[in-house]
Amino acid sequence: MTLDRKTYYLGADLGSSFTKFVVVDDAGDMHFQRTIPTLSRNRELQSLTLAEIHERFPVAATCATGYGRQKFECDLRKTELICASAGVSHLHPVEKSIIDIGGEDIKIIESGPGGEVRHFYMNDKCSAGTGAFITEIAERAELEIGEMSELARASQSSRVINSFCTVFAKTEILGWKFDNVSIEDISRGIYLSIVKRIIKLPLRSDLPVFLCGGVIAFHPYLHDLLAGELRAEVQVVAHPQYAVALGAALLAHRSVGKSVAKN
């Protein structure tokens, strides 16, 4: 049963780890948000979620983004960089840099007040510094992902993982364990290695930095470290893991009235 006669727009961000759904209304206000695993064995979860959305909201247009966008039935497909820029700009309509740390990549976007992408940069074909990197290393270090930020805050260590390769980084962690390095120092070391990767990327120092993506949502200590390293104002956007899906929903809204090619 639908809520009312208003029109809604669906954004689906099919990321490498999770799929995020966001529904907005004509004013761009968020009415629904949900995360499900992208490649769950339970394939029904996605269709059940979509059925629930369509039952609750009269969706006028859908935009898919993320690496799975080509496989998703929709009215519009946009890259996650375009959507991140649209989503963050809706919340912060200023000139800015966006750092989106995802499951398998890091994206830097220089974005205008209206969401236009001016420049962008993505890491090369390697998972170092991404969510997958943290998950792999944390597993070797026997760390609970949800506790890592608090543990890292208790450390003053400057020990850092040197290897860019996730496999070799795991070997480094093994060495740390043999040396009885504390779990606090290991946690901080993992974050420091990611920050080391990010700060070498091209970022303008005169623009505020907004962080989004699933990784920042679960690892708030990354914000603290980045704020200390970057010569710019750094803040995390509201609901950081939904910023890209929000952008997709907003772009779905904008596409209505334009001729939208079914991809």
Place this chain on the structure above:
Amino acid sequence: MPRLNAQTKLKSILRDYYENLEAPLAWCTSAGPAEILRALGFEVYFPENHGALLGASRTALKYIPRAHQAGYAGEICSYLTADIGAWLMQETPLTAAYGLPSIPRPDLIVFNTNQCREVAEWFNFFGDEFNCPVVGVFPPRHLEEVSRTDIDQVVAQFRKVIAAGEEVTGKTLDPERLKETLRLSLEGTTLWKKVLETARNVPSPLTFFDGTILMAPVVVLRGTQVCVDFYHEALAELEKLAARNAAAVPGEQVRLYWEGMPIWGRLRFMAELFAEQQACVVASTYCNSWVFDDFDPDDPLPSMAAAYTKIFINRGEMTKLEYLRRMVEEYRVDGVIFHDSKTCFNNTNSRFGLPRKLQEATGIETLSIDGDLNDLRFFSDGQTRTRLETFIEQLTMKSMSM
């Protein structure tokens, strides 16, 4: 069904070429002194063309690991590793395509390191395998200006190629035949340049991806009448298309330039991806690498030395920047894509700040993508699609705001 008649015609030309690779046969690098070899009476075979075939037929990854086993590292030229690996496994795509039992046996191998040092190792490997004489031309590298001294040095090395060829064939080089071969080369390469220049038309009747196919004769048949005749026909066809504003990419919205090697195993994927976005890659350094304006039949050896030493890949960063700036202007492109080809250090031009310098010089946007000419382990469809779609949208937004 090929879009251009020239692409259909090309099939029979290449069949004739491969079926007639008879002794005396010389192997030569693609930007080497092939004219000298033809004038001496050799048929000429180009291992780089074979390397590209291994990539385009997506068999390279079957052979590259075999070359690794033989001691050739994963980070060196994947033309070399694919070609040597295929040889060690005694296979070639020429068998299925043209019925050749093997790559043709050389009587003389000639290379020119104007492109890279890898060709020396590659061609010397086959010299050992076939117990065949190998002659290398080692020009000065990475030049901003090409001086008379540089040219004299290369001419002296060309004379060694001539001497080796005369010894193999038992014949003396006929100066008139060299002059005629170079005249045909000049005519062929001039026509090829005009074919590429039809893409200056807006919309363009030609894409970079068409170019990577149509370029075959200027590489393997340069210096022959067949090459000249082919480009006469191709040019006439493309000029007709340009005259009626036929677009290679329907609805062309964005015009792009491709810098670096093609990704041979993903040409169709890339062509379709750009076409979906209504973006046309109108020009490239790669296809223009077989434009040799300096050829002069009345001054054969020095003009060949100049032409082959002045190729883009052999130039300094300032000269490369100026070349790209001119191409951006002439082809009215909106953005430049730099292919960072992981195993082709020498023909990857994004690693010393050139994209930034070009952006500053022209105001147009640039994008670097990771990949490789043959080794698709260095290429990601998903990441490439995301970067290219975002870049094209970025350029579209920029043009709308202007």
